Amino acid sequence: MTRLRDLPACEWQQRLSQDGLALRVGPYVYRIRSNVPVVREGIGAMYGDFPVAQVDDYIDFDIALSTRGLRQRLRDEAEFICDGVTPFERIPLGQAYAFLEWGMNWCVALHTNEYLKLHAAVVARDNRAVVMPGVPGAGKSTLCAALALREWRVLSDEHAMIPPGSRATVPVYRPVSLKNESIAKIRAFAPEAVFGPQSKETHKGVVAHLKADGAPDSHDTAPLPVGALVFPSYQPGSPQRLAPRRRTESFMLAAYHSFNYSLLGEVGFDAMRTLVAGANCYDLQYHDLDWAVDAMHQLADGGMRE
Amino acid sequence: MKWRLQSTGRIYDAGEGQVVYFHTASGDTHLLGEFAAHLLELFGEGPRDLAQLLDEVAVTGDGTTPPEDTVRSVVDELVGLDILGRTE
Known part of the structure; x- marks a missing residue:
């Protein structure tokens, strides 16, 4: 290759x-x-x-x-x-x-509609994936970048691609997009981080991309099983917590974050049901990246569905 | 007055006291309470009126009949979501 x-x-x-x-x-x-x-x-x-x-x-x-x-x-x-x-x-x-x-x-x-697609960052540890859906600004890309710099594999910063009928996700790695204050946060978190050109005055403010394919298998194309769905929420000043959430509510929220759930109709329902039933679901509320990365490590060590 | 299911539906029940309901005809997905899901099971057997429902939920549930107002309000909610429709 x-x-x-x-x-x-x-x-x-x-x-x-x-x-x-x-x-x-x-x-x-x-x-x-x-x-x-x-x-x-x-x-x-x-x-x-x-x-x-x-x-x-x-x-x-x-x-x-x-x-x-x-x-x-x-x-x-x-x-x-x-x-x-x-x-x-x-x-x-x-x-x-x-x-x-x-x-x-x-x-x-x-x-592309051969997959159920969620607007989500996807990371993996020990060949088990964590899907992190979220609206722009939820903190998923910042957390995804931090995890990449702490030896997690990034499968995507933007799309979770779920083949219907499976509880796996297909990697589609590209550089992690960071905006505004997240850029300085990641530079401080890992001074060795490699960034691409900075784009200023975009409709999202300042944007820069992080090279996040340091894991040796970053460009492997084999699907990985999804062990957990984590819904991140960056909330300065609020208590930090990683807490289980109901699967049924996670289903609805993940459907909300999907690009094509409605388009796929019954196939989308079945795909989401298979995904959610096979994964543990959590809310992750954070404001400190080191704390969030530790919480994700703990999740990888025992909070993921086998 | 009787109601019936407008179309088939699919349920995801994770045992959490609420279910995800996929309405096949509209493609809409709803988060419904356990009791609403139970009523949908009954409607899966055919059209029903309020009196039948009150009898059946007493028999098939925990023996405590929910107040008529509760049943009626859940039926109204399901009608509002276009999951149930009137037959007469």
Whole structure:
């Protein structure tokens, strides 16, 4: 298997700027094109350990984050293109890397329904996965980043992909997206952490991505059994606790956090039931990352469903 | 007045005193109390009126008949969710 870092920089950069650089991301292949320097920089910093797809591999998502035409060049703008279509407004060049990552999320969120998909971070310890659903701002990405820096494997910062009828989740690792004060928190938590380009003044504020594929099996594609569902909630000033929660309420909340539960209909109900019935469910309320990581270690040591 | 199930449904019961109910016709999912789930089981056998329900919940439950108002309010809730409909 060839990883991006195995290729000479001039080769992959040429692919990126011309016919496209095809990378394996979990079960999918993205072919990425870009003529934007900050995107090139970000891919070099964040995607070095990703497997490069073979020439005859099927391309699931053909995307670009590029500046096209004189007007965009003069205005320092770029646009996201997926399969030849531009689904979003143009964006300032300085936000290009963050927008590439969001565009890649969008591809999975909108176009793949072979899995029950939850908006969730997914981490694993000893080959058992913890799915952490949450709305933006709940603290799931910050916790996910902290766990990655304490030897947990990150399966995804954004999508839990559950094959219907199984209690497993399919890894679809990509860099962890951090926003605003979370960036400084993680830098303080682990000064050795590797970040990609910072995008400022986005609709979410300042955004930076963390390289979180330090675990040796980060890019394995085999599904892992889900041992627990943890619903994180970052709450400064509140008591910290990891407490069991009802499965039925967890079912409803996880369905709320799903991209396609309703779309899948009865298949979605069955998939969610299998997932929830096979996992222990918890609320995790935290404000201190060290405490939260310890709590997750304890969970891994005895609170997960076998 | 009698009510009947509007369509089939699916239940996830984790033994927690409440159930998740998937309404097949609408695709909606509801969190229902245990008593509502019990009434749905009875309606699974066919349409019922209030008097029948009061008899049956006394027989099949713990022997304590819930007040008529309780049964009626749960039935109304299920009608409001379009899980039950009137037959006459």
